[in-house]
Amino acid sequence: MTTGAIDNLADKAAKSTPFGMVRRMRGLSDRAIAWLFIAPTVFLLLAINIFPLIWTVYLSFTNFRANQPGREVRWIGTRNYERIFGSEDIWGYLQATAHFVVWTMVIQVIIGFGLALLINRNFRGASFWTTVILIPMMLSPAVVGVFWTYIYQPQTGIFSYIIDFFANTGALDMIGSVGLAPWSIIIVDTWMWTPYIMILCLAGLRSIPDYLYEAAEIDRANALQKFWYITLPRVLPFLMLAVLFRGIENFKMFDMVVELTSGGPGSTTELASINLKREAFEKWRTGFSSAFAVILFVTVFGLGNIYVKALNRVKS
């Protein structure tokens, strides 16, 4: 497009602006106009994010119950926090969360890195298989939770059938068994999110220049030495980024587990966020659950800081 055409277009746009608005805008500085444009976003951010956050922090110091609006709201100081940090039940839910986070991370890193090494070999049909592997990541966690309940059905589910076929275990009740239920959510999360780890590892592998491997060849380095001294250090920042991101996401995990096990059997798979929802909307202990939410928020915020730091290191 020529300069003249651009000028014509600008003239047309300027003429189409209502005269009243032109008169009002003419007196404003560039800075004021910039503020005018970002004001709706700032307002929405304050109304949807910042105000509820401050309100939650306030509620965490009170005995407020959302199902009893007429009840007097009393300031009880840090009593909600003391209850949470003296409660062995909440400690148990956080341990269940830790079990879920640690095992999903370990398994996903091993499988994801392995798949990335495989896909990086650029074999025939590699791009097709990359797409196939990525499909689970694109599904909704709630939908995944629902259809894995069918897969896990002890009598009719394919999972039980396959395990029974190879290991002769009989009907395997993955969701109903206390010992197996924590592993059932780990398996589903691994199935769904390993592709994410794979993609980030693949990005790391593709960023390694070939001359490093050529130099290693000249120095007669074996495959293990090349992996240990070239591949792993180059992929490690990407891997750390993936682990931190998925770790934070799994710490907050809710929808998939609710659909799959609803925290059961008993409270075996009751993760921190599921218990938070129970405290807030089933037991209606709003002040208590606000304190719990603040604790989870500060933890995620702290981990988020580490994540941003790792991200900057990868960028540099």
Place this chain on the structure above:
Amino acid sequence: MSINDERRDEGWTRYFRRGPWENGATVLIAIGVVMLMQPFSLWLYSWSFAAILMGTVGFVIVSHFPE
């Protein structure tokens, strides 16, 4: 700014550099998260939030230190 002021600033930034303080805050957050979710000691669990909070607030403050 006088030469003395510059020297005083150098002395300040020598101790309040972003890198090591940020690493310290990061380690504190990580220790706090481990304390929060470990299955061994209720006492560690009770003090975990204090560690995470100190680390997080510390991180926000020290991230404004000069490089």
